[in-house]
Amino acid sequence: xxxxxxxxxxxxxxxxxxxxxxxxxxxxxxxxxxxxxxxxxxxxxxxxxxxxxxxxxxxxxxxxxxxxxxxxxxxxxxxxxxxxxxxxxxxxxxxxxxxxxxxxxxxxxxxxxx
Numbered sequence: 599x600x601x602x603x604x605x606x607x608x609x610x611x612x613x614x615x616x617x618x619x620x621x622x623x624x625x626x627x628x629x630x631x632x633x634x635x636x637x638x639x640x641x642x643x644x645x646x647x648x649x650x651x652x653x654x655x656x657x658x659x660x661x662x663x664x665x666x667x668x669x670x671x672x673x674x675x676x677x678x679x680x681x682x683x684x685x686x687x688x689x690x691x692x693x694x695x696x697x698x699x700x701x702x703x704x705x706x707x708x709x710x711x712x
Contacts (some may be wrong), residue, residue, distance in 0.1 A: 631703040647683040
């Protein structure tokens with residue numbers, strides 16, 4: 599009986615460790631171009647949200663929305679950061695925040711849990 603109890607505890611510890619690992623935010627390099635970070639996130643199994651309405655961009659910043667449907671918010675003039683919504687393979691929602699006025703100049707500023 600004691601042997602079974604030890605095995606059960608080991609299984610629970612392993613499950614807890616896997617769940618904790620799946621709840622960590624991805625590590626990205628601050629200052630990296632968003633397009634490169636996006637590709638790395640996708641390759642690592644993260645899923646960009648599709649925030650378009652009926653497949654269409656309705657935000658004023660259509661250029662960014664069409665390239666990155668995960669865009670949650672983005673100022674047209676680049677004065678405020680842009681936010682992009684993602685989900686990890688472990689179902690943790692997170693936001694990638696960028697700076698830069700145009701799609702080609704967007705740099706990652708932060709990754710935060712949602």
